[in-house]
Amino acid sequence: MATMGKRPTIHDVAAAAGVSRGTVSRVLNDDRYVSPAAHAAVRRAIAETGYIVNRNARSLVTQRTGSVVMVLSEPHERLFEDPNYSVLIRAATRRLAARDISLVVMLAADDGDRERVLRYVRGGHADGVFLVSAHSGDALVDTLVDTEVPAVAQGAVIGRENVIPYAAADDREGARQMARHLVDQGRRKIATITGPMDTPGGILRLEGFADVLGRRASKRLIEHGDWTRLSGESAMARLLERTPDLDAVFVASDLMAAGALATLRIAGRRVPDDVAVGGFDDSSVAASTHPPLTTIRQPVAQVAEETVRLLLALLDGAAHVDPVILPTRLIVRDSA
Amino acid sequence: MATMGKRPTIHDVAAAAGVSRGTVSRVLNDDRYVSPAAHAAVRRAIAETGYIVNRNARSLVTQRTGSVVMVLSEPHERLFEDPNYSVLIRAATRRLAARDISLVVMLAADDGDRERVLRYVRGGHADGVFLVSAHSGDALVDTLVDTEVPAVAQGAVIGRENVIPYAAADDREGARQMARHLVDQGRRKIATITGPMDTPGGILRLEGFADVLGRRASKRLIEHGDWTRLSGESAMARLLERTPDLDAVFVASDLMAAGALATLRIAGRRVPDDVAVGGFDDSSVAASTHPPLTTIRQPVAQVAEETVRLLLALLDGAAHVDPVILPTRLIVRDSA
DNA sequence: TTTCAGTCTGTGAACGCTCCCAGAAGTAAT
DNA sequence: ATTACTTCTGGGAGCGTTCACAGACTGAAA
Numbered sequence: 001m002a003t004m005g006k007r008p009t010i011h012d013v014a015a016a017a018g019v020s021r022g023t024v025s026r027v028l029n030d031d032r033y034v035s036p037a038a039h040a041a042v043r044r045a046i047a048e049t050g051y052i053v054n055r056n057a058r059s060l061v062t063q064r065t066g067s068v069v070m071v072l073s074e075p076h077e078r079l080f081e082d083p084n085y086s087v088l089i090r091a092a093t094r095r096l097a098a099r100d101i102s103l104v105v106m107l108a109a110d111d112g113d114r115e116r117v118l119r120y121v122r123g124g125h126a127d128g129v130f131l132v133s134a135h136s137g138d139a140l141v142d143t144l145v146d147t148e149v150p151a152v153a154q155g156a157v158i159g160r161e162n163v164i165p166y167a168a169a170d171d172r173e174g175a176r177q178m179a180r181h182l183v184d185q186g187r188r189k190i191a192t193i194t195g196p197m198d199t200p201g202g203i204l205r206l207e208g209f210a211d212v213l214g215r216r217a218s219k220r221l222i223e224h225g226d227w228t229r230l231s232g233e234s235a236m237a238r239l240l241e242r243t244p245d246l247d248a249v250f251v252a253s254d255l256m257a258a259g260a261l262a263t264l265r266i267a268g269r270r271v272p273d274d275v276a277v278g279g280f281d282d283s284s285v286a287a288s289t290h291p292p293l294t295t296i297r298q299p300v301a302q303v304a305e306e307t308v309r310l311l312l313a314l315l316d317g318a319a320h321v322d323p324v325i326l327p328t329r330l331i332v333r334d335s336a
Numbered sequence: 337m338a339t340m341g342k343r344p345t346i347h348d349v350a351a352a353a354g355v356s357r358g359t360v361s362r363v364l365n366d367d368r369y370v371s372p373a374a375h376a377a378v379r380r381a382i383a384e385t386g387y388i389v390n391r392n393a394r395s396l397v398t399q400r401t402g403s404v405v406m407v408l409s410e411p412h413e414r415l416f417e418d419p420n421y422s423v424l425i426r427a428a429t430r431r432l433a434a435r436d437i438s439l440v441v442m443l444a445a446d447d448g449d450r451e452r453v454l455r456y457v458r459g460g461h462a463d464g465v466f467l468v469s470a471h472s473g474d475a476l477v478d479t480l481v482d483t484e485v486p487a488v489a490q491g492a493v494i495g496r497e498n499v500i501p502y503a504a505a506d507d508r509e510g511a512r513q514m515a516r517h518l519v520d521q522g523r524r525k526i527a528t529i530t531g532p533m534d535t536p537g538g539i540l541r542l543e544g545f546a547d548v549l550g551r552r553a554s555k556r557l558i559e560h561g562d563w564t565r566l567s568g569e570s571a572m573a574r575l576l577e578r579t580p581d582l583d584a585v586f587v588a589s590d591l592m593a594a595g596a597l598a599t600l601r602i603a604g605r606r607v608p609d610d611v612a613v614g615g616f617d618d619s620s621v622a623a624s625t626h627p628p629l630t631t632i633r634q635p636v637a638q639v640a641e642e643t644v645r646l647l648l649a650l651l652d653g654a655a656h657v658d659p660v661i662l663p664t665r666l667i668v669r670d671s672a
Numbered sequence: 673t674t675t676c677a678g679t680c681t682g683t684g685a686a687c688g689c690t691c692c693c694a695g696a697a698g699t700a701a702t
Numbered sequence: 703a704t705t706a707c708t709t710c711t712g713g714g715a716g717c718g719t720t721c722a723c724a725g726a727c728t729g730a731a732a
Contacts, residue, residue, distance in 0.1 A: 007460065009688055020712045025690060033710050052459040056395040057688035060717045065392070067440070072426070086421035090408070093443050097452055102461075104403070104438050107429050116433055123388040124343065125438075229623065258624040287565065288594040290626020345718055356682045361720060369680050393718035396687045 008049040017045035028053060066101055068128040068311060071117055073108040073135055084283055084300050085132075088154065091304035092130060099312060101127070114140045121149055128311050131157065131164065136198050150314035154307045156200045156323070165314070167306035167324040169298035171201055174328030175208025178250050178278040178296050181330055183212060187248035187276055191221040193235040193260060195252045201227075205252045205280060221246065225256045232259025240267055248276040248336065254286045254295055261289055261335070276336035291334035298328050344385040353381035364389060402437055404464040404647060407453055409444040409471055420619055420636050421468075424490065427640035428466060435648060437463070450476045457485055464647050467493065467500065472534050486650035490643045492536040492659070501650070503642035503660040505634030507537055510664030511544025514586050514614040514632050517666055519548065523584035523612055527557040529571040529596060531588045537563075541588045541616060557582065561592045568595025576603055584612040584672065590622040590631055597625055597671070612672035627670035634664050 014024045019038050026034050027042040034042075045051070059065050070092060072085070093103045104126060108114045117140060121129060129151040134141050136158035144151050145163055153166040182190050192209050195202030202224070210217045223239050225231035232251060236259065239246060251257035257279035261271060269275045271291055279286055282297035306324045313321045350360045355374050362370050363378040370378075381387070395401050406428060408421070429439045440462060444450045453476060457465060465487040470477050472494035480487050481499055489502040518526050528545050531538030538560070546553045559575050561567035568587060572595065575582060587593035593615035597607060605611045607627055615622055618633035642660045649657045 007458075010690095011688080021689080022691090022712055023710085026711090029690080033708095035710060038711080052455060054396075054688050055459065055461060056392045056401070057717090058690075059392040060390075060396060060688080060719085061690045063717085084422075085425070089421070089425060089441055090443060093441055097443065097449065100452075102440050102442065102456065104440050105425055105429050106438065107426060107433065113433065116436075119388060120438065122343075123391065125391060229620075255620070261624075284565075284591075285621055285624045288621045289624045346720095347718080357719085358682055358721090359680085362681090365720080369678095371680060374681080390718050393687090394720070396689085396718080397720045399687085 007054075008051045009054070010051070012049050013042065013045045013051045016049055017041040063124065065125055065127050067104055067126055068096065068101060068130055068315075069104045069106050069117065069121060069126040070130040070132060071106050071108050071134070071140070072132045073138060073140065074133060084281070087300045088132065088304045091301040092308050095305050095308040095312075101312075103130075108138075108140055114138075118143055122147055128152070128315050130154070130307060130311055133199065134164075136160075150311060152307050152311045152314065152321075154303060158198065158200060158203070161323070165310045165321045165323055167303050167310060167326065168200065169300075169303055169328050170325045171204035171298075171328075172208040172211070174280065174296040174298065175205040175250070175252075176212050177328065177330045178280065178294075179209050179212035181294070181332070182248045182250060182276055182278060182336060185248070185276060185336065189221070189243065189246040190216070190248040190250065191223070191239050191243060191246045192217070192250045193223050193225050193232060193239070193252060193256055195224075195256075196226050197224060201252060201280075209250055225252070225259075227253050227256060229255045229259040232256030233263045234259075236260035236263035237267075240264075240269075246275065248278070250278045250280075252280050254279040254281040254283045254289075254293055257293055257295070257335075258285050258289050261293075272334065272336050278336045282331050286331075286333070289335070294333045294336035295331050296328045297331050299326050302326055343390075344387045345390070346387070348385050349378065349381045349387045352385055353377040399460065401461055401463050403440055403462055404432065404437060404466055404651075405440045405442050405453065405457060405462040406466040406468060407442050407444050407470070407476070408468045409474060409476065410469060420617070423636045424468065424640045427637040428644050431641050431644040439466075444474075444476055450474075454479055458483055464488070464651050466490070466643060466647055469535065470500075472496075486647060488643050488647045488650065488657075490639060494534065494536060494539070497659070501646045501657045501659055503639050503646060503662065504536065505636075505639055505664050506661045507540035507634075507664075508544040508547070510616060510632040510634065511541040511586070511588075512548050513664065513666045514616065514630075515545050515548035517630070517668070518584045518586060518612055518614060518672060521584070521612060521672065525557070525579065525582045526552070526584040526586065527559070527575045527579060527582045528553070528586045529559050529561050529568060529575070529588060529592055531560075531592075532562050533560060535563075537588060537616075541586075545586055561588070561595075563589050563592060565591045565595040568592030569599045570595075572596035572599035573603075576600075576605075582611065584614070586614045586616075588616050590615040590617040590619045590625075590629055593629055593631070593671075594621050594625050597629075608670065608672050614672045618667050622667075622669070625671070630669045630672035631667050632664045633667050635662050638662055 010021050010024050014021045023038050024042050027039055096103050106117050108117050129149055131153040134153055134157045151164055153164045155168045156166050157164045194206045220242055223235040225235045251260050264271055264275055271277050279293040279295035282295045286293040286295045310321045346357050346360050350357050359374050360378050432439050442453050444453050465485055467489040470489055470493045477493055487500055489500045491504045492502050493500045530542045556578055559571040561571045587596050600607055600611055607613050615629040615631035618631045622629040622631045646657045
């Protein structure tokens with residue numbers, strides 16, 4: 001079904017060019033020790049026959065596949081919300097395509113998925129692995145490391161920072177930028193809604209916040225969310241109940257910030273007059289909220305591209321590559 | 337580099353089980369004509385040796401790859417905006433994983449990309465193709481059809497509706513639902529901002545709108561966007577200039593509707609008091625706008641899953657499969 | 673006993689490629 | 703002429719599977 005009336009093989013090309021398989025193969029690969037005449041003849045024969053190399057046959061002998069897997073380790077709640085995945089996948093695909101490497105996307109939401117990913121990678125179907133938001137304590141990560149497959153991550157893998165290279169936005173400094181901005185606006189009681197504390201974004205953005213606020217970052221001004229919009233709503237509600245006189249809140253993601261805005265509106269607080277709200281990500285929702293969110297832009301596409309670059313370096317045989325941290329930028333809109 | 341110290345082959349399993357390659361292969365595949373004893377021995381040997389079948393070797397002989405390509409044909413502007421791709425990719429991945437088929441994502445934004453996709457597919461690296469928002473007049477589509485590779489699309493491929501099976505939301509009826517809602521609210525001068533008129537969403541949502549509005553859907557009440565937020569802003573501005581007394585607008589996507597809302601706010605029109613706004617998609621931005629968008633929910637994940645189902649049917653040898661149209665639902669929020 | 677159908681198993685031959693080695697051909701130095 | 707490189711080419715071997723076929727072993731029917 002899937003295939004057409006017999007695709008030309010390296011044999012056909014060789015015959016058409018009047019040379020041997022070996023010579024065609026040389027032209028296809030290293031190109032060394034091929035006479036100009038033979039080279040030209042082979043090129044012509046390839047064009048004439050419409051020959052396309054069969055990667056399966058090639059992989060069989062080279063042990064290389066020409067593809068890498070992107071593993072999305074996300075719990076279900078977040079599955080369908082975060083618009084950043086599109087950006088990520090696209091940027092990675094594009095970067096890899098330039099090297100003729102294809103991107104296979106796999107989910108790792110439950111144990112069945114994880115098992116599948118492992119089988120795939122250990123089965124030698126991918127030359128490398130691109131981890132996205134891998135959780136700390138994820139057995140998948142350790143097994144992958146044991147397998148010695150080149151792997152990189154988008155965002156640090158907590159507890160494995162030194163074994164899995166990564167590219168990430170400067171979460172900590174980004175949080176500082178926002179905290180400073182809120183302080184500079186004269187806000188006095190500044191709260192924060194963090195991400196999950198087992199993710200780098202959750203931890204580092206809180207640390208950056210604390211860096212600036214110091215002792216003023218008390219426990220009662222901190223609430224945790226799980227990156228979802230809904231968790232932003234409820235975290236904001238808890239904050240308001242506990243500290244009704246807060247006058248600013250730094251929310252660790254735009255999506256949660258959108259939730260927080262909704263809660264504030266219901267509570268009758270004006271933004272930014274009564275309460276200033278700062279987000280993080282500068283994702284597509286940031287511009288659509290009311291008021292539009294003041295937020296921290298992280299260069300998602302660039303992070304993805306850098307991550308791919310690290311992976312490519314690893315594939316090229318680099319023994320070690322350094323993590324890459326990319327700068328963030330404060331985007332001032334109306335919410336703070 | 338990428339590989340570990342020699343993975344076991346079917347030979348090793350055969351030796352460990354005390355049978356021949358053939359028997360192991362039979363256990364791995366159809367299972368017919370294998371004695372219970374041999375079957376058990378092979379199963380045990382597989383477990384002991386940690387054997388994993390080499391798909392390259394298998395593909396080489398079977399001419400099947402166990403993977404399908406998702407081709408994202410999008411111009412650059414829209415690349416990074418639409419949050420639906422995440423949903424799409426995830427739903428498709430999940431559905432395919434159940435059949436142990438992996439999803440390869442490829443972009444087709446420019447001719448270089450298209451060329452790559454074609455080489456990939458014609459190179460026999462995929463058993464099927466999953467087209468996303470393929471444009472009419474896209475040479476890629478025709479070449480694919482010629483190649484006789486099983487292909488399905490998410491959303492109809494204009495002009496190729498009968499040759500490429502697809503699953504889609506009921507765009508036309510969805511638009512009717514929104515138009516009726518606006519009429520029922522007593523709106524008299526109802527405008528619309530459509531998508532690009534070379535996409536099914538652009539065409540069908542306008543048709544649905546016209547179905548309900550009839551002669552009232554005059555040229556001067558129609559503006560075209562390109563799905564982006566920005567195009568929504570400018571289209572709304574043009575409408576206001578041309579027809580200042582409009583009291584409702586149906587925007588063919590939430591993202592464009594978010595843009596329209598921004599323009600209306602700047603123009604000092606209150607929503608929904610002065611102008612009612614209806615969106616389409618119920619994507620993640622819909623809940624974050626101010627006021628939250630009344631919109632039409634399309635079951636994106638379900639559409640993706642149905643599309644995959646069609647593709648699987650094709651892969652299983654079905655000569656023909658019928659398109660699937662899934663119902664939409666009006667979600668009433670505050671904007672209309 | 674012979675025949676036959678049905679089960680089960682092993683083996684050679686692909687699949688399409690790269691790798692490696694032997695050797696031809698050319699060039700330059702002895 | 704001989705030797706010694708270097709450049710270039712052809713073809714055998716092998717990568718790990720599946721597939722087709724031949725043959726062995728059953729048990730039942732003739």
